[in-house]
Amino acid sequence: MGRLIAIRVLQAVPVILIVSVLAFLLMSLLPGDPAVVIAGDQASPEAIEKVRRGLGLDRPFLEQIGLWFLQLAQGNFGASLMLNQSVVSAMGERLPVTLSLAGLSLAITLPVGIFAGSIAAYYRQTWIDSVVMVVALLGVSIPAFWIAILAVILFSVMLGWLPSSGFVPLAQDPLGWFRSLVMPAAMLSLFQIGFLARMTRSAMLDVLSQDFIRTARSKGLSEWSTVGKHAFRNALIMVITAMGILISTAIGGSVVIEQVFALPGIGRLVVQGILARDYPLVQGVMLIYGFAFVAINLMVDVLYTVADPRVRYD
Amino acid sequence: MVMVKRRDVSRGALALGALGLLPGGSGVARAQPKKGGTLGYATVSGLGTLDPHVSSSAVELEVIHNVFEGLVALDSQNATKPMLAAKATGSADSKTYTFELRRGVKFHDGTELTSADVTASMERYQRVSPNARNLSDVERYETPDPYTFVMHLRTANVVLLDVLKSPIFPFMILPASQKDKPAREVDIIGTGPFSLGEWVKDSHLVIKRFDGYLPDTSSSGRDGYAGRKTVYLDSARYRFVPEATTRIAALQTGEVQLASTIPAELRQRIEERKDLAIREVFPVGGTYIIVNSQYGLTANVLIRQAIGAAIDISEITDAVGGVNKPNPWMSFPGTPYDLGKSAPTPWYDIKDPARAKDLLKQAGYRNEKIIIETNGNYVWMRTTMLVVAEQLKRAGMNVEVKVVDWTTNASHMQQGTGEWNLSTTLFGPDHILGPQQWRPMIYAFPGIKGNAALDAAYQEFFSEPDLERRRASWLKIQQQVLGNAYMIKIADSGRLSGYSRKLRGQSDYAGILQLWDLYLE
Numbered sequence: 138m139g140r141l142i143a144i145r146v147l148q149a150v151p152v153i154l155i156v157s158v159l160a161f162l163l164m165s166l167l168p169g170d171p172a173v174v175i176a177g178d179q180a181s182p183e184a185i186e187k188v189r190r191g192l193g194l195d196r197p198f199l200e201q202i203g204l205w206f207l208q209l210a211q212g213n214f215g216a217s218l219m220l221n222q223s224v225v226s227a228m229g230e231r232l233p234v235t236l237s238l239a240g241l242s243l244a245i246t247l248p249v250g251i252f253a254g255s256i257a258a259y260y261r262q263t264w265i266d267s268v269v270m271v272v273a274l275l276g277v278s279i280p281a282f283w284i285a286i287l288a289v290i291l292f293s294v295m296l297g298w299l300p301s302s303g304f305v306p307l308a309q310d311p312l313g314w315f316r317s318l319v320m321p322a323a324m325l326s327l328f329q330i331g332f333l334a335r336m337t338r339s340a341m342l343d344v345l346s347q348d349f350i351r352t353a354r355s356k357g358l359s360e361w362s363t364v365g366k367h368a369f370r371n372a373l374i375m376v377i378t379a380m381g382i383l384i385s386t387a388i389g390g391s392v393v394i395e396q397v398f399a400l401p402g403i404g405r406l407v408v409q410g411i412l413a414r415d416y417p418l419v420q421g422v423m424l425i426y427g428f429a430f431v432a433i434n435l436m437v438d439v440l441y442t443v444a445d446p447r448v449r450y451d
Numbered sequence: 452m453v454m455v456k457r458r459d460v461s462r463g464a465l466a467l468g469a470l471g472l473l474p475g476g477s478g479v480a481r482a483q484p485k486k487g488g489t490l491g492y493a494t495v496s497g498l499g500t501l502d503p504h505v506s507s508s509a510v511e512l513e514v515i516h517n518v519f520e521g522l523v524a525l526d527s528q529n530a531t532k533p534m535l536a537a538k539a540t541g542s543a544d545s546k547t548y549t550f551e552l553r554r555g556v557k558f559h560d561g562t563e564l565t566s567a568d569v570t571a572s573m574e575r576y577q578r579v580s581p582n583a584r585n586l587s588d589v590e591r592y593e594t595p596d597p598y599t600f601v602m603h604l605r606t607a608n609v610v611l612l613d614v615l616k617s618p619i620f621p622f623m624i625l626p627a628s629q630k631d632k633p634a635r636e637v638d639i640i641g642t643g644p645f646s647l648g649e650w651v652k653d654s655h656l657v658i659k660r661f662d663g664y665l666p667d668t669s670s671s672g673r674d675g676y677a678g679r680k681t682v683y684l685d686s687a688r689y690r691f692v693p694e695a696t697t698r699i700a701a702l703q704t705g706e707v708q709l710a711s712t713i714p715a716e717l718r719q720r721i722e723e724r725k726d727l728a729i730r731e732v733f734p735v736g737g738t739y740i741i742v743n744s745q746y747g748l749t750a751n752v753l754i755r756q757a758i759g760a761a762i763d764i765s766e767i768t769d770a771v772g773g774v775n776k777p778n779p780w781m782s783f784p785g786t787p788y789d790l791g792k793s794a795p796t797p798w799y800d801i802k803d804p805a806r807a808k809d810l811l812k813q814a815g816y817r818n819e820k821i822i823i824e825t826n827g828n829y830v831w832m833r834t835t836m837l838v839v840a841e842q843l844k845r846a847g848m849n850v851e852v853k854v855v856d857w858t859t860n861a862s863h864m865q866q867g868t869g870e871w872n873l874s875t876t877l878f879g880p881d882h883i884l885g886p887q888q889w890r891p892m893i894y895a896f897p898g899i900k901g902n903a904a905l906d907a908a909y910q911e912f913f914s915e916p917d918l919e920r921r922r923a924s925w926l927k928i929q930q931q932v933l934g935n936a937y938m939i940k941i942a943d944s945g946r947l948s949g950y951s952r953k954l955r956g957q958s959d960y961a962g963i964l965q966l967w968d969l970y971l972e
Binding site: 167168169170173174175176177180181182183184185187188191219220221227230231286289290293294297300301302303304396397398399400401402405406409412413414 | 497580581584636651654692693700703704706855858865869891
C-alpha cells in the first residue's frame with residue numbers, strides 16, 4: 138500500500154507541473170487587464186499604468202512565470218490582486234462552504250443513486266426500471282441553474298420551508314447550517330444521482346448475470362443476501378470509480394450552485410477571479426484543485442484494493 | 452472669493468443647481484420613525500475593498516458612503532455642501548482653499564477629527580488613489596490649528612470643491628494613523644453614521660449604528676450625501692446575492708427588505724405583491740456608443756458621422772427595456788451643465804440611412820468591415836449592439852459583431868487596445884457633476900487624440916470662474932465629442948430596486964444607497 142501511494146505521489150509531480158504551467162498560460166492568454174478592474178472602469182490610462190506597475194504586470198512574461206515558480210518552490214501560492222490577501226487564506230476562508238456543499242451533496246447522492254440503480258437493475262425491463270432511468274436521464278440533462286431557481290421559488294417563496302440563499306457556518310448553528318445547504322446540495326446532487334444510478338444499474342446488470350449469482354441462488358441463499366451482499370460487493374468497483382468522478386463534479390458543479398444560492402465558496406471565488414483577471418488567485422486555485430484531484434484519484438485507487446483484494450498494483 | 456457655508460443655499464459660482472427631476476432630499480413623508488431593527492439588503496456582489504480612496508465600484512461605495520465622510524459632499528440638488536467642514540472658502544484667485552472643520556466629530560475608534568487627519572488623508576489619497584491626479588496641482592497643505600485645513604494650489608482651480616465632493620474615488624477622511632497604509636489595506640475607521648461590524652467575504656457584511664456619531668445640526672434634515680443624518684436602524688446586513696431571481700426570492704420571503712438591481716422583466720414578481728414595491732432610481736447614468744477613433748475605418752470622421760446618422764434610439768431603448776429616457780446631451784436635464792432642449796449634434800436620433808449612405812459615399816467607403824465589440828456579461832450592452840448592427844446594415848455597412856467578456860471589453864475601451872470600431876458602455880453617475888469628471892472618459896474611451904478644438908475648450912473651461920462661461924465651454928466640448936461622433940449618446944438610464952413596504956424613509960435622491968433616516972415599521 139505504501140509503495141502504491143509513493144508511486145502515485147511521484148506520478149503526480151509532472152501532472153502538477155503541467156497544471157501549473159497551463160494555469161499560468163491560460164490566464165495570460167486571456168485578453169483583458171486586471172489593472173483596469175482594480176483601478177476602476179473610470180480610471181485614467183495613467184492610473185491604470187500605475188496599478189499595473191505596482192502589480193508587476195509590466196514585467197516580461199518569462200520573468201512573471203519565473204517568479205511564479207520561484208514562489209511555488211517556497212510554498213507560496215501568491216496573493217490575490219482583488220482581495221489583497223494570500224490565495225491560501227482566501228481559499229481557506231471559503232473551503233468549509235464548498236466542502237460542506239460537496240459533502241452533503243455526496244451524502245444525498247450515494248444512498249439515493251446506488252439504491253435507485255440497484256433497484257432498476259433488479260427490476261430490469263419493468264416499469265420500475267423505466268421510471269428510474271427516465272428520472273436519472275432528467276437528472277443528468279436538466280441545467281443545474283434552472284432547476285435551482287425553480288427550487289428556490291418552490292421551497293423558499295411558495296412553501297417557506299428553507300432560506301432562499303446564504304450560508305450559516307456549522308459551528309455557529311448546526312440546524313441553520315443544514316437548512317442553508319440542503320437545497321443547494323440536493324440541486325447539486327440531481328446530476329450526480331442520475332449519473333450514479335445509471336452506472337450502478339449497468340454494473341449490477343453485469344454482475345447479476347454472472348455464474349456465481351446463479352450459484353448463490355441455487356444454493357438457496359436469500360435474495361437479499363444474493364443481491365445485497367454478493368452482487369453489490371462485486372459491483373462496488375464501478376461505484377468507487379464513479380465516486381471519484383462524483384467528487385470532481387461536485388466541486389466543479391458547485392460553481393453554478395454557489396452562484397444561484399449566494400454561497401461564499403470557492404466556486405464563486407474562481408468566477409470572480411476569472412472576471413477580474415486575478416491571475417494569482419485563479420492560478421493558485423487551479424493548482425490547489427490539481428492537488429485535490431490527484432489526491433481523489435489516489436484515494437480511489439486505494440479503495441479499489443479494499444473493495445476487491447484481488448486488485449494489486451505491483 | 453467663493454464660500455460654501457453650512458446654511459448657504461446660493462453657493463455662488465460653485466453651485467451646480469437643482470436636479471429638476473428629483474423631488475429633493477427631504478424624502479417621502481415620514482410617519483413616526485422607529486428606532487431599532489436590522490435592515491437586510493440583497494446586493495449583487497461582494498466587495499473587494501472598503502478603502503474609499505481606491506474605490507469606484509458601486510457595491511463598495513454603497514457601504515463606504517455610510518461609514519466614511521468627506522470635507523464636502525453632494526447635496527440633494529447635486530451642489531456642494533460642507534460635511535466634515537463647517538465652512539469651505541476659496542480665495543479670489545482660486546489657488547487657496549480653506550476648510551474650517553466641525554468640532555467634536557469622532558472617528559469610530561473614539562479619537563477626535565482634526566486637521567492633521569485631513570492632511571494625512573489627502574497625502575494618502577495622492578499616493579494611492581487612481582484619481583490622484585485631481586490633486587496634482589496641490590503645492591502644500593497647511594494646518595494653522597487643529598480645526599483649520601488649507602490647500603494651496605500651484606495653479607488656479609475653479610472647480611476644486613466640485614472635484615472634492617465626487618462620490619466615486621471619494622475624498623474621505625481617515626484617521627492620521629492610516630496615512631502610510633498601502634492601497635486597500637486601511638483599517639475601516641471613519642466618521643460616518645455607521646461603523647463596520649462583521650465582514651465575511653462573498654457572503655455578507657454588517658454595519659452597525661455608530662452611537663458616537665455627531666450629526667450636522669446646522670441642517671434641518673438629510674440632504675443628498677450631506678445634511679443632518681439620523682440613524683434609526685441598529686444595523687444593516689448586506690447580503691451578496693449575484694442571481695436576480697434569488698434576490699427577489701429573498702425579498703419575497705422577508706429575508707431582506709431591500710434588493711438592488713431588479714431586471715425590468717422581473718419587476719412584476721415584486722409589483723404583484725401588496726407588501727412589496729419597486730423603486731425607480733433615475734437617472735443613474737448615460738448610455739453611449741463608443742466609436743474608436745484610433746482604429747481602421749472609424750478614424751475617418753465621415754464614417755463616424757454616418758454611423759451616428761443611422762442610429763434609431765427608440766429601437767434600441769425598446770429592445771433593451773428598463774428605465775431609459777432619450778437625451779441628446781451629456782448632462783442630465785435640470786443640472787447646471789444641461790444646456791437646453793436642442794441637441795449639440797446634428798446626428799442625434801435622426802435615423803436616416805439615406806444620409807448615412809451619402810456620408811459613406813463621401814468617405815469613399817467600399818464595404819470594408821466595421822467591427823462591433825460587445826460582451827456577454829451585460830445583456831443590455833449586447834442587445835444594444837445587436838440592434839445597432841442591424842441599423843448599420845440597413846445603411847449599407849458591412850458589420851461584424853464580436854462578443855467577449857466585460858473585462859476584455861472594458862480594457863479595450865479604456866486603453867484603446869483590441870480590434871474594434873464600435874462598442875458601448877454606461878457612464879455614471881459621477882459625470883452628472885460636470886465636465887471636469889467627464890474629461891478622462893471623453894479622451895480615453897474613443898481614443899481622442901489631436902483635437903485642438905476640444906483641448907482648447909477644456910482649457911477654457913478650467914480657467915473660467917464664471918459658471919455661464921463654463922457652460923459655454925461645455926457646449927463646445929459636447930459639439931466636438933458628439934458632433935464628430937467620437938461617442939454617440941443613446942439615453943439616460945436608471946435602475947430598479949425592490950423593497951418591502953415595511954422599510955420607510957427612502958428618499959427620491961438618485962444617489963448611492965444611504966441608510967441614514969431609514970427605519971423599519
